Amino acid sequence: MGKEIIEFEQHVERGCGMDVHKETVVATVSGQGIKTETQTFSTITSSLKSMAQWLKKNGITHIAMESTGVYWKPVYNVLEKDFEILLVNARHIKNVPGRKTDKADSKWICKLLRSGLLKASFIPPQDIRELRDLTRYRRKLTEQIAAEKNRIQRILEDANIKLSSVVSDIEGVVATRLIEGLLRGENVGDLVKEHYHGKLSASREELKEAITGFFTNHHRFMITTIKSHIGYLEQQINQIDTEIDRKVEPCRELIELLRTIPGVGKEGAVGIIAEIGTKMDVFPDEHHLSSWAGMSPGNNESAGKKKVQE
Numbered sequence: 001m002g003k004e005i006i007e008f009e010q011h012v013e014r015g016c017g018m019d020v021h022k023e024t025v026v027a028t029v030s031g032q033g034i035k036t037e038t039q040t041f042s043t044i045t046s047s048l049k050s051m052a053q054w055l056k057k058n059g060i061t062h063i064a065m066e067s068t069g070v071y072w073k074p075v076y077n078v079l080e081k082d083f084e085i086l087l088v089n090a091r092h093i094k095n096v097p098g099r100k101t102d103k104a105d106s107k108w109i110c111k112l113l114r115s116g117l118l119k120a121s122f123i124p125p126q127d128i129r130e131l132r133d134l135t136r137y138r139r140k141l142t143e144q145i146a147a148e149k150n151r152i153q154r155i156l157e158d159a160n161i162k163l164s165s166v167v168s169d170i171e172g173v174v175a176t177r178l179i180e181g182l183l184r185g186e187n188v189g190d191l192v193k194e195h196y197h198g199k200l201s202a203s204r205e206e207l208k209e210a211i212t213g214f215f216t217n218h219h220r221f222m223i224t225t226i227k228s229h230i231g232y233l234e235q236q237i238n239q240i241d242t243e244i245d246r247k248v249e250p251c252r253e254l255i256e257l258l259r260t261i262p263g264v265g266k267e268g269a270v271g272i273i274a275e276i277g278t279k280m281d282v283f284p285d286e287h288h289l290s291s292w293a294g295m296s297p298g299n300n301e302s303a304g305k306k307k308v309q310e
Contacts, residue, residue, distance in 0.1 A: 016055055016083075017110030018065035019102045020072050027051060028106040029058045030114060038103045043071070048078040056082065064113035066090040067121055076123070086113065086120035122292055124277040131247045135274040138240045141233050148230050152179075155222050160213035166202035174200065178211055183220055188212050244270060254278060 014031030023043055030036040037058075041051040055063070063079060064086040065072055072087060079085060088109070112118050124132070153170060156163060161182070167175045174195055181191040192208045200207065248255060248270055258269035276289065283289040290296045 011116030012062045012114045014059050015062040015064065015110055015113040016060045017106045017108065017113055018063060018075070019105040019109065020065050020068055020075055021102070022071050024102075025051065025075055026102040026106045027055070028103070028110045029055065029060055030107075030110050031059070034058050036107075036110075038106060040102075043074060045074075045078065048075060052079055052082060055079075062086065062113060064088055064109050064118050064120075066109070077126075080126075085123075086118050087123050088118050089121060122282055127247065128274065128277045131244065131270075132274040134240055134244050134247065135271050138237055138244070141237050141240070145230055145233050145237075148226050148233070152223055152226055155219055155226075156213075159215045159219040161215060162210040162213070166207050166210040167200065179223070182211065182215055183224055185220075248273065251278060 012031070014029070014034060016027055016029045018028075019026040021043075025041045025043060025048070026038065027041065028036065028038040039051075039054065041047045061084060063083045065075065065088070067087045068090055076085060076087065109118075123129075149171065153164065156179075163175055163178065164170050169175060174197070177195050178191055181195075182188075188208055188211055191211065192204055196204050196207055202210070251273055254273060255266065255269045258264055258272055259266065264272070276283075276293070280289070283292065287296070
């Protein structure tokens with residue numbers, strides 16, 4: 001008995017499935033009035049533009065590709081203006097036996113696309129993607145500054161400077177001035193006399209003991225270098241903030257509206273827009289948005305029994 005062939009209703013008249021890699025893109029076109037064909041292109045820009053012309057020549061309207069690492073991004077950037085692109089989670093289409101080659105992968109993706117069986121990932125427009133790059137990079141730089149400040153604290157401990165034991169804020173005015181004085185090699189007694197004030201919980205003698213340690217030229221060099229790096233990072237953040245302000249200028253009204261949410265400030269409002277965009281019609285309802293943001297617990301139920309996901 002021969003295998004039964006199941007035909008699916010075709011939702012896309014002419015489509016293309018792509019298997020994207022670091023250096024190559026394997027594309028298969030299929031549809032009404034055209035021959036099913038597979039070609040391999042390089043990921044350099046000129047080759048991607050040639051692929052776009054090939055797709056236009058074949059009357060392709062829809063493209064589906066896997067969201068593999070970051071390799072899909074340059075391909076998406078070249079094609080997004082001329083085609084409707086579905087970026088698909090590779091996990092949803094890879095677990096099919098018998099497909100061992102890139103060509104077979106691209107053909108399978110094309111078949112799923114034309115049958116309407118693919119669910120596209122949310123990809124915001126280019127201006128929002130650029131804003132997202134800025135906000136995420138700003139967050140990384142902020143984390144680097146925090147790490148550098150922690151490193152200064154460890155170096156002070158290595159030098160047996162117990163400043164954190166006698167001041168409430170190691171980044172406060174008094175602590176900062178004391179550290180700067182140590183870096184300049186000033187006398188400990190003179191530093192305490194100049195910067196001590198009654199609001200400190202420690203006595204003058206306790207403060208003097210806390211900042212009297214084994215502070216060598218090596219410690220001085222390390223802290224000076226780290227503070228210089230922190231200054232550079234803060235300068236970079238200021239430049240990024242300026243660019244973010246320019247990017248969100250058209251969204252001022254939305255930002256002010258988001259800031260009416262308790263706990264959401266300007267930075268938080270900008271971060272929300274950078275992550276989900278400004279057009280909520282891409283999400284069918286609030287539940288889809290919550291799920292996409294990872295705020296909804298997953299469901300794994302079989303035979304009436306719920307399984308715990310680890």
